[in-house]
Amino acid sequence: MSRGAGHRERGSKGHLERTVQALRDAIDRDATASLLANSDDILQQLDPRVKIIGMLALVLAATAAHSFLVIALIFGAAVGLAVSSKVPIGFIAWRVWLGGLIFSTSLALPALFLTPGPTLCALPLLGWEVTRSGLRSAGFLIARTETAATLALVFMSCTPWAHVLRGLRVLGVAATAGAMRYMTHRYLFLLLKIAGDMFVARRSRTVGRATPKMRRQAVTSGGGVLLEKSLDLSEKVYSAMLSRGFSGEALLLDDFTMRGRDWWALAALIAFAGGAVWIGR
């Protein structure tokens, strides 16, 4: 028995526990976002629609800018908004800057040597030539990715998820699509919890070492069970909706009200993004 348990630790711990961890992380993120979003700081006080439009405008400006200075300005603004809205910098650094930097750098690194252009320097020992165009190109890629991801995290963590999904209607999305997104979000965490519990249950009943084939079967069967449960739940929810008089027409309550500071914030964000696009052409 103890030998089996030891084997289990080495053999099947990896994928099941990593899956459970990923599912729990997703639930934790929602909890963290809820805490941040419900405080009473600068970004949190703004109307969700202003934040969505402002974020899109700034991300677009960062993507369209052809100047490092402009991208750096937008990045600085994102960090400034994070500090003033009490979004922990460590949270952003861990969630976005580090992961984004590793991902973008690994993709951008070969561009230093592969992009044709005037040589800037050569790597010692290897002799590979770093080109000026390659350096600029890799720099743009990393700067834009980091800035856009920082903006998305700062704005999204200062807005309750339900408000973001409802606020998306400002982009002209139909009420039916809005209702679908809202329901998806609502039941997403139920399914995350069901999937997490399912894998924990399987793990707790596993004795001995599973072959790769059995581990794959465990995951794919888990997916199958989850699919069945999802569809079963959807039918139950549908029945509940029908019993409450749902006729297929989705109606959402729009209780957002634009106040004076929302209009000012919207104007400021759009003016800043527009100015950045203009200067960074």
Next chain:
Amino acid sequence: MHIPDGYLSPSTCAVMYASAAPFWVVAFRRLRDRLSAQFIPLLSFFSAFSFVIMMFNIPLPGGTTGHAVGMGIGAIVLGPWGSMIAISVALLIQALFFGDGGITAYGANSFNMAIVGSVASFWVYRLISSRSPIDSPRRVVAAFVAGYAAITVSALCAAIQFGVQPALFRDATGAPLYAPYPLGIAVPAMLIGHLTFAGLAEGMLSAGMVAYLQRANPRLLAATAAGALSGGTPGPAPGDSVWTALSPLWISLALVMILTPLALLAAGTAWGEWSVTDLSDPEMRAQISAASQHVEPPLTPPRGLERFASVWTAPFPDYAPSFLKSAAFGYMLSAMMGVGLILASCLLAVALFRRFAHSLPSEKGFDS
């Protein structure tokens, strides 16, 4: 596969949003008309399911793990239109709340994964599974190939979007402003990873889930299996092996092998497949130049080509075994030998893999 912000230019992102929009509209209308009021809860749950399934770690051969997107199983259960909507919503939540995929690149990601992936998966599945019964092993094979093909085609789309960036968007100094690699680098770089790990993960998830649903809830596979034969009718039976189930593919393969001598009708040498002697032959040099937009090949063969050309001499150079006089028969024999070698290698790999799997301690306690 999830393209972040900053890799595609704003105009490319706009084009991709515009390309995805008609599919979203049509999918929405079709599903609303077909499912009526049930449309909202059904697709909401399937979107949530797609999101969760993307987090599953799937053990792959070789000891590594991979993530699937779920486009294979999505299209098999819901059909292409339902899968498009469900995966698009899951991608939106990933982009907004989890930073997985960009906001400006959401149109491109949806186009690649939700739209192209779902359509590819659905048609490959339909093509291979044909009218086989719901519980046929052929459907498991079809699901694997569908998932594998879907993620590969999606990756190819993403690679093309990356690859066109340096040709279209550069700054005044000539530096690429967005994804810096041209098609020649972007396509193989994207495809290598997806033809191996990601493709296997998607294929295995799709095949495993279809195999599970065949046993547990075959009703869920019925929506996209119009015209499927019921049990006991001619066609592959549940007990049939995968080899029997794939009999139409074997017949097609045999037909292709018989037709291989048609390749002899093609004149000249394929571009880039020149030998050392071709580069010094005036007639061949003229052909190479004509095929290369009138760029003259080097007067002397490249040293590397010269050095490595003689390292390996093929037993049947140019598909023409020396002991056969008929070029057509030589071509056909080469095709048969090639296919035989590939099949033998696959069987050997499967046998070794099974032996390795059996040599591991049994896990009788692993509940099912």
